[in-house]
Amino acid sequence: MHACPTLLLLFLLVLSLLLPSASPMNSAPPLPPPPIFSFGVIADIQYAPVPDGSSFSGVPRYYRSALDSTLSAASSWKSIRPNPLSFAINLGDTIDGLAASPSATQHQPALASLSEVMSALATFPNPTYSVYGNHELYALNRSEIKTHLKIPMQVEADNQMVGYYTIRPALGWKFVFVDTYDECVMGRTGSKLAKAEFLLSSNNPNFDRGDINSPEGLEGTDRRWVAFNGGVGSTQLDWIESELIASRSASERVVMLAHQPFHPDSSNPMCLPHNYEALLNLTDSFSSTVVATFSGHTHSSGYALGSAGVHHVVFDAVLESEPGVDTYSVVRVYDDRMVIEGFGDQRSYELEINSTCRR
Ligand SMILES: *[C@@H]1O[C@H](CO)[C@@H](O)[C@H](O)[C@H]1NC(C)=O
Numbered sequence: 195m196h197a198c199p200t201l202l203l204l205f206l207l208v209l210s211l212l213l214p215s216a217s218p219m220n221s222a223p224p225l226p227p228p229p230i231f232s233f234g235v236i237a238d239i240q241y242a243p244v245p246d247g248s249s250f251s252g253v254p255r256y257y258r259s260a261l262d263s264t265l266s267a268a269s270s271w272k273s274i275r276p277n278p279l280s281f282a283i284n285l286g287d288t289i290d291g292l293a294a295s296p297s298a299t300q301h302q303p304a305l306a307s308l309s310e311v312m313s314a315l316a317t318f319p320n321p322t323y324s325v326y327g328n329h330e331l332y333a334l335n336r337s338e339i340k341t342h343l344k345i346p347m348q349v350e351a352d353n354q355m356v357g358y359y360t361i362r363p364a365l366g367w368k369f370v371f372v373d374t375y376d377e378c379v380m381g382r383t384g385s386k387l388a389k390a391e392f393l394l395s396s397n398n399p400n401f402d403r404g405d406i407n408s409p410e411g412l413e414g415t416d417r418r419w420v421a422f423n424g425g426v427g428s429t430q431l432d433w434i435e436s437e438l439i440a441s442r443s444a445s446e447r448v449v450m451l452a453h454q455p456f457h458p459d460s461s462n463p464m465c466l467p468h469n470y471e472a473l474l475n476l477t478d479s480f481s482s483t484v485v486a487t488f489s490g491h492t493h494s495s496g497y498a499l500g501s502a503g504v505h506h507v508v509f510d511a512v513l514e515s516e517p518g519v520d521t522y523s524v525v526r527v528y529d530d531r532m533v534i535e536g537f538g539d540q541r542s543y544e545l546e547i548n549s550t551c552r553r
């Protein structure tokens with residue numbers, strides 16, 4: 195009786211040597227399934243033709259080298275094979291406010307700098323979709339931002355332009371670009387300016403003292419009440435909600451993108467939009483539709499998993515990477531995960547897409 199299993203094994207071994215194998219040893223292993231789509235991401239280029247400097251907290255800033263890094267990013271994106279990138283995302287602060295400084299020699303120095311960055315990005319042949327940040331607003335008006343960054347602008351009451359729009363990168367996917375400088379003190383008049391001034395003045399005593407960008411004396415998320423941040427107005431919030439309702443009905447998955455981060459734990463809370471709770475409310479109410487949010491503004495890689503399961507990713511800045519270090523990302527989207535491959539100072543992440551968010 196005890197010999198039987200041994201005989202059986204021997205029989206199977208001989209059989210396996212005689213029969214042709216189902217998967218011959220000399221054929222290549224099957225290729226992993228390709229991504230549904232892939233794209234590049236870059237944030238906070240902040241190019242200006244001025245000498246190196248440093249941030250308020252002393253982090254070095256390489257204003258000129260940011261242009262070289264942008265060119266390297268575009269060239270890398272262009273060469274990605276076998277699954278080429280179909281587009282790129284620019285998360286704002288494309289030029290630094292210093293590009294508009296009177297020491298610059300050109301007639302319209304900020305536009306000249308922006309045009310250099312856009313030309314660098316355009317060496318990647320597919321479209322780049324942008325949001326704008328506080329630094330564009332230090333140097334340009336929204337009509338110039340619309341024309342030169344190619345950001346579609348909605349025209350709201352009092353002729354105020356607000357830059358929110360969507361793209362569909364693949365069947366079943368929608369990207370919702372959010373303008374968190376809808377209500378802010380840069381380049382605004384009328385009710386949008388009044389609202390931002392009221393909020394800043396009521397929440398930050400430094401504002402009325404003229405120190406509008408100082409969070410001194412404020413704690414935690416209250417540090418967001420500074421003038422370099424902005425908020426999202428009610429018309430835009432209603433529009434975002436209607437886009438999310440439509441995507442939920444169509445079983446689409448959504449990525450929301452803005453210059454400023456959505457979640458307090460994904461970044462320095464000083465960088466949050468004034469009414470970030472309203473945005474988080476939306477991502478969390480639609481957590482079976484919204485897979486992730488992407489932002490910049492903070493200048494360092496950051497990540498938080500929200501309580502409803504939405505991934506919040508903050509991308510590193512080009513500006514603060516040493517010359518020769520090119521900071522950008524390549525994102526590959528699969529049915530069950532989103533893989534962010536970071537280059538330079540950018541961290542890499544693999545984000546799970548749970549079945550509730552799958553089609
Ligand atoms: C924006 O700036 C341009 C100059 O580049 C000017 O012609 C235009 O009137 C400005 N637009 C607004 C809305 O202020």
Ligand SMILES: *[C@@H]1O[C@H](CO)[C@@H](O)[C@H](O)[C@H]1NC(C)=O
Pocket residue numbers: 471472475
């Ligand atoms: C969050 O959404 C709920 C339900 O729509 C609403 O009652 C609440 O006011 C919202 N909170 C914020 C901060 O927007």
Ligand SMILES: *[C@@H]1O[C@H](CO)[C@@H](O)[C@H](O)[C@H]1NC(C)=O
Pocket residue numbers: 499502503504505546547548
């Ligand atoms: C997905 O589901 C797993 C298991 O239920 C859970 O551990 C994980 O946190 C979820 N991820 C997200 C992004 O919701």
